[in-house]
Amino acid sequence: MPDIRLTGTLSSPYVNHTYHLYLDLTINSQSIQNNTSNITLRQWAYSSSDTYQAYSSSTTGNSCWIKINGSNVFYDTRSMDFRNQQVVELGTYTADISHNSDGTLTIAVSSGFDINGPSSLYDGAVSSYNWSLTTIPRASLITSFPEFTIGSGVTVTAPRYSTSFTNTFQINIGGTVIETTGDLAQDSYTFSAAQLDEIYATIPSAVSTTATAYVTTKLNGSQIGSTQSASATANVGSDISPTLSSVTAVETVTAVSNLALGTNNFAQTLSRIQFTINGAAGVKSSSISSYKVVFNSVTYTNTSSVVGTTGAITSTGAIVATATVTDSRGRISTSKTVTCTLLTYNAPEISAFSAFRSDSGGNASPLGTYAKYTAAATISSLNSKNQITYSIKSKLRTSGTWTTTHVSTSLAVGTTSLSVTPVYGTYTATTSYDLLLTVSDKFNSVTAGYVLSSGEVAMSWSKTGIGVGKVWEQGALDIGGDAYYKGTILESSFVSGASTLIGRTLSPLVTLASASAWGDLPNGYCGFISHSSVGAPPVSNYGYFIKIASRDMARGWGGIWIDYSGTGNAFFGRTTDGNVAASWTRIYTSDAAVSHAHDNTSISLSDYVSGTTPKVAGIISGTGAPPTASTVPTGTVYLKYV
Template structure:
């Protein structure tokens, strides 16, 4: 109880303020108060004109007119009663009482008394700290209860899912959030929710507290896939070799991840399939190809999938890349010493040994054809296939057909393996004689067939052997060939198209210099002279090096993009675009196009707006088709640019 006084002269106003009881569910307390006058001398006012006012916590709870008579007594009670006080949300309360009294007697006395009373704290709704946990993993929720008489119900909401954690618990509870809640966050590693702590006393709700809930998916929650399927996009290689074995320079692996699925609502967002440590052999398309391989041996192929949560799953398998080179061969032919009409051939052949588990998967196929040297039509002869060997050295084989002794023939041997074909021809002279005469000419060491002088051996002039190798056609023009450039090693000048380094659909000029063994040098020039290339082959293996493009000093002209004042040109491996545009409207302005083969990808460049402030840029876009556009331009503005990119 609290007692407060105010004294004027011999008269005292006494205020008693007392706590009575509390109501927990309502968060209120019942207080009592008593206002009285005390004196040792008689004071009175019997006219009911003395004003009494009582305020509790700033609220007037009573005002009224009183009389009082202290004659013969020491104390006179003016007013007493009870009042319900509301507590703060945390259950605390410092209650204030303020009383005023005007005696309105001959000697007017105005009393005022102010005081306060600290009320017992009322237990409030229990609390719980913010909760962070992992789906599928048990956690302990510790409730901070204000009273031993409280019980609690815990509810939660996560995404669209609501549920009950526990009912009727006092303090702690063990909770394992269901792994199925991961379906509510298919695109994130964690999500936010809410937990409500409902506090009860005697089955009546005291209050509710809301706390934050953060749940994350476990580390083990990753997407899955079944296997990596590899198919060689080169049909012959795919048929010839078992799975996961490929051929250098021939195979182009088509890689597919099978049965890739997300987990608990996630989706597969991306794929990456690569040969480890080989940056050029990679695809981000499921079912895409990895590109040709320029190496051999055992290598690791890795497939990785990524789901919408950013989680990944990977598998690694081994692949084997076998070495390969085109068939290398030579041959000679001579007439039989016992029957000059019979032709004996002797050949040396070596092919790439595609060995798998001790079994040679490559094969040699040899065929011969012949014609009279003065004619153009060939006739077929031997056609044979040899399996399980990689080399023939000095192998003897006689032609099936007999060839006239008095005629010279052109003999062609063609060698094929599983992937390549190459041919070589020689001249088979007629039967040897010292000299023969004909109306049109003389034969030296052979029967005459054509020309003024038809010699079976080398011809000397001034004690020196003349040049017998044919570098050009008889009329001096270069030789036209339909062979692959890769198969031309004989010194000479050629007009060729197949497998040219410029990837041109037109014929170009090829110079070949054979230096001995399997070594040769090639120089290639496009027909317009704009591009030149050079390479050489290995002396021992005959394997060609990569082409090197030689720079030229020819100044190339600018070409119109199809729009006025916009031009482009290709300089080596660099594309240049320059131009000037004055816009007539805002938005997108098309500025023509460049050939699509010179656009390696979608491109975007920054172009400054031509104004006195220099404070605004727009973007120049080049899409995959070569179409160029200026984006977000303003009307009646000028734009000048000179951009370039590598191809």
């Protein structure tokens, strides 16, 4: 029996007579290997009537045909005889026909015939019929290949259409085969984390990639259909991050390093600490792209393991340095730390330095030719590794060279304080001396000066002058100590040099012709001055000057100059060396074009505090708290330096 029998129709002139037309459809066999079906199409007819029986012996006038998808697969001309109710064969077609790649196949089949003879039949036909053949089992389809984490494995599922089939599974990344199985009689396969490890090498700088799974189905070792594929995202696990073993801190300042302060001990302001990250490594084919250390709120980064070196560190105590590395995938390692202890360090400090005239035993003597010193100083301990070195020198006040070194020595390492009261000599009673104490530690030095005056007497005489309270050294009157006057001091002439004005309380016109002349003025001097251009303010040649303070050693000084001219310019001058011209800073001018001064102009205290007031002195109105936190009443003159 055929698989399907189709019935046809006939047209005039015998349409009402009993003729029967059939097309039998038969699947003879199917080839899974070749994905084909062997089919037979048979067209045949007969008449069930004894009265009307068509026939024609012509072999050319009669025709029959069979079509698949509208095209003849069989055509023939032959004699046809329907008498005696016999079966008339109208053509047979047998062939292998290929299925679609998925094993399915549907074809349109039709057939027909014509007979010309004593009783003609024509338009015999079997209408087109869509014949769906039995599906041939084909390649397995991938039904599951989910997104996965490389380190956790992944299962590829591809059910087989026949237990006789095998599946071969493969994982591929961008054309690189990661893992391939053999021919497996199973519908799924789980690739382990170890098998997928090679994926990491394909993405050294990424945290994900696209993976493709391939499944090839076979029967008896021969491939069935085409290889199937599916894609999924492969992710690097969040636990895959770079590592480092430690971070070390090393002193780079040789002088500090030589002290051997101890492991991870450093000196405040002195040390320069270099951080190095050790044992940093990428993981699963990544590489280290950057190194980072955070220390004392400062971040140091580099592309090499020597991350960076600090500047001066003002903090003290234990400070933690935290190190991390970042790999080419952007993953950051677990941190490692090192604790650095910053030992307190301050420059040496002299707390006392003085001397008085004495005898050789250190007993006070107004005219003694020896001096008993008091010297005290401290240094920072630095774990008892620091050391005090000190010296005491002297020279005549009129000399520019320290001619005598009385002592220059170092105390035991670890000693942090100096306290000595030595006696040195000799010092002529009629002469004053400059004394100098220098205290050093391993890193810095400080100095202090003192003036050992000439011998003390109630009064002394020389050929050219008188000394009061001291041995005379200079001028017509050389006074040591405070002077008290009752009455009026009269001035009969101007004096043209500063060096002769020691002790003068009046304000004559004094002409200063050199930078050193300014240094010669006594501390606290105030007067009316004429000057040349050397070391002077950049204004007119006349003005009022007050010397605020001066140094004993180098005759440095600071003072204020007020211009005598109508501009009313005021300057603050200072120099560290009395022989060197001073530098001057304008602190007031009435010239609005220069600094918009508030010359005798009322300004609000809020403007002053907010910073809108220019660099001037003026009359401030109102009350409130200026930067000094004191109350400024209305009308107070306040100098602001910005």
